[in-house]
Structures are given as structure tokens and as C-alpha cells.
Amino acid sequence: MGVDTKAKTAAKKPAVHPNTWVFFDGDFARYHDVKLGLMTHALHYGTAVFEGIRAYWNQKKGQLYLLAAAAHYDRMHRSANVMRMKLPYSTEELVNFTLELLRRNEFKSDVYVRPLLYTSSEEIGVRLHNLDRNFFIYAVPFGKYVEVEAGIRCMVSSWRRVPDQALPARAKITGSYAQAALAKSEAVEGGFDEAIVMSIDGHVSEGSAENVFMLKDGVFVTPPVTDDILEGVTRQLLMKVIGDELNIEVQERSIDRTELYTCDELLLCGTGAQISPVIEVDRRPVGNGKVGEFTQELQNIYFGAVRGELPKYKDWTIPVY
Numbered sequence: 001m002g003v004d005t006k007a008k009t010a011a012k013k014p015a016v017h018p019n020t021w022v023f024f025d026g027d028f029a030r031y032h033d034v035k036l037g038l039m040t041h042a043l044h045y046g047t048a049v050f051e052g053i054r055a056y057w058n059q060k061k062g063q064l065y066l067l068a069a070a071a072h073y074d075r076m077h078r079s080a081n082v083m084r085m086k087l088p089y090s091t092e093e094l095v096n097f098t099l100e101l102l103r104r105n106e107f108k109s110d111v112y113v114r115p116l117l118y119t120s121s122e123e124i125g126v127r128l129h130n131l132d133r134n135f136f137i138y139a140v141p142f143g144k145y146v147e148v149e150a151g152i153r154c155m156v157s158s159w160r161r162v163p164d165q166a167l168p169a170r171a172k173i174t175g176s177y178a179q180a181a182l183a184k185s186e187a188v189e190g191g192f193d194e195a196i197v198m199s200i201d202g203h204v205s206e207g208s209a210e211n212v213f214m215l216k217d218g219v220f221v222t223p224p225v226t227d228d229i230l231e232g233v234t235r236q237l238l239m240k241v242i243g244d245e246l247n248i249e250v251q252e253r254s255i256d257r258t259e260l261y262t263c264d265e266l267l268l269c270g271t272g273a274q275i276s277p278v279i280e281v282d283r284r285p286v287g288n289g290k291v292g293e294f295t296q297e298l299q300n301i302y303f304g305a306v307r308g309e310l311p312k313y314k315d316w317t318i319p320v321y
């Protein structure tokens with residue numbers, strides 16, 4: 001039988017230590033003790049909803065800060081509702097499980113936390129009703145997801161964002177990340193760092209896993225939640241910082257493709273991506289082709305806030321230890 005041994009040896013080692021504690025089916029367990037069946041519904045049909053949460057290690061304070069966890073779990077409840085699923089815990093319980101998980105693993109580095117609510121029935125048949133669900137959380141040490149210092153080069157993807165009429169982008173459904181993967185690989189294999197994806201009606205929607213902000217004529221603009229975006233937690237945090245700290249107005253309005261070529265600054269933001277300055281789109285420089293001044297300022301504030309350095313943004317984070 002044709003087992004592709006080349007692909008097998010090329011496979012990366014898992015990023016997680018097998019002894020890592022995870023939260024699985026209502027209890028704490030070791031990563032290597034958890035097994036999922038081959039027929040697991042979610043694996044075949046994308047019937048799961050998930051989140052991505054970060055915790056930031058502050059070496060000086062010897063403290064780990066969990067960022068915006070309640071907002072992520074609130075969104076997860078909403079994503080579940082779209083998929084006719086129900087999270088078996090309140091947001092408060094989920095935040096507490098996450099804190100306990102981080103403590104058990106004694107992380108002393110930046111961490112990425114991945115909760116997943118998935119259809120666990122082992123049976124054939126595409127549907128949402130009359131199926132079992134299960135929930136887990138794992139956490140792994142995690143650095144940069146995309147470049148945040150030098151600025152990144154983007155392409156406008158030939159793939160369109162999933163429309164609300166077909167697969168709601170505002171719900172974080174695993175199945176819709178096949179679309180994001182198409183866009184990301186097209187961009188990276190084409191020599192770019194990241195994709196910017198348009199909505200079906202031809203407006204800028206978002207990156208493969210990031211929301212978009214552009215600075216144009218002294219105003220920050222970000223696509224409205226009705227342009228098939230994930231309603232980003234980072235997007236929400238930045239909207240407030242831009243208003244409060246930079247004293248710049250934020251407009252939620254649709255963005256045309258060519259505005260990406262003619263704006264003064266552009267950035268992608270998200271839990272994984274953090275704040276990533278975009279210095280080029282479709283081989284055209286953004287602004288002067290360097291990291292934007294206001295983007296840089298936003299980054300400084302954001303990285304201070306997430307590491308628990310800024311008392312003003314204390315309510316963004318929860319100290320883990």
C-alpha cells in the first residue's frame with residue numbers, strides 16, 4: 001500500500017510536550033492520554049467551533065498574563081449557537097479552567113491557548129442535529145505567528161472570504177478555516193507573507209486570520225462586522241486604544257481594494273498576529289513603504305498592555321500566578 005514515507009518523515013514533531021496537561025471532557029488529563037476516534041464527526045465535516053487566546057510572560061515580574069479570555073469565551077458561546085451547539089460551561093467557568101490549566105503546566109513563556117468544542121459522534125452523516133459534542137482546551141508555548149517588527153508584504157487573495165449566506169465568518173467554525181488555508185498558502189507560496197481576502201461583493205474583508213485597519217486622511221478605517229469578518233477581540237481592543245491614546249477617529253466602513261494601495265498606513269491584528277504592520281500590498285508600497293508611525297505607537301501600547309505593564313489596561317489581562 002502506498003504509504004508516503006517521505007511525507008511521514010517530513011512531518012514536524014508536535015509542538016506540544018506529550019505530558020502537557022489539557023482540559024478534556026470535564027477533567028484535566030495528559031495530552032498523550034487523550035485519544036480521538038478516526039470517525040470523529042468534526043474531523044470530517046468541520047463541525048466544531050474554537051478560539052485562540054494568548055497569555056504573555058513578563059520575565060521582570062515573573063508573571064503570566066492571560067489576555068481577554070472572557071471576550072474569547074463569550075464569542076465561543078455565540079459561535080456555538082450558530083452551529084446549534086452549546087458550550088457546557090459559563091464564560092467564568094471557562095476562564096477558571098484556563099487559568100488552572102496554565103498553572104498546572106507552569107508555563108514561563110508566551111503561550112497560545114486553544115479551546116475547541118467539537119462534534120464527537122463517531123458516525124457518518126452531514127448534519128448538526130442529534131449528535132454528541134465534546135470540549136477540550138490545550139495550551140502550548142508560542143512566539144510570533146507573523147512578523148511584527150519589520151513589516152509584512154501582502155497580496156490580495158484570489159480566494160474570497162466565506163459569505164454570511166454560506167458559512168458565517170463571524171462564527172469561528174473550524175470548517176471555514178479551509179478557506180483561510182487556501183488564501184494563506186496561495187500568498188506564502190507566491191512569495192508574500194500574508195493574504196488579504198475580499199468579500200464576495202468585492203470589499204476588503206480581512207487577513208487569513210487577522211482583522212484589517214488602515215490609516216487614511218487622518219482616520220483609522222476598519223471593515224464593518226457586516227463585511228464577512230470574524231468580529232475580532234484584538235480589533236475591539238485596538239478601536240479603543242486608537243480613540244483613547246492616539247486621539248484618532250475610527251470609522252467602521254467598507255474598504256475598496258485600491259484603498260489598500262493609496263492609504264498611509266495599514267496593519268493586520270489578531271490574537272496570533274498581534275499587531276503586524278503591512279508595508280506592501282500587491283507589490284505596491286503602503287505609505288512610504290516603512291512601518292507606519294501610528295502603527296508603531298499602537299504596537300508599543302499593545303505590547304505594554306498585554307504584558308501587564310500598563311495599569312490603565314489592567315482589565316485586559318488576568319495574572320495567572
Ligand code: PMP
Pocket residue numbers: 052180206207208209210211229230231232233234235269270271272
Ligand atoms: N479573522 C480571522 C479569520 C481570525 O481567525 C482571527 C483570529 N482569531 C481574527 C480575525 C482576529 O481575531 P482575534 O483578534 O479575536 O484573535
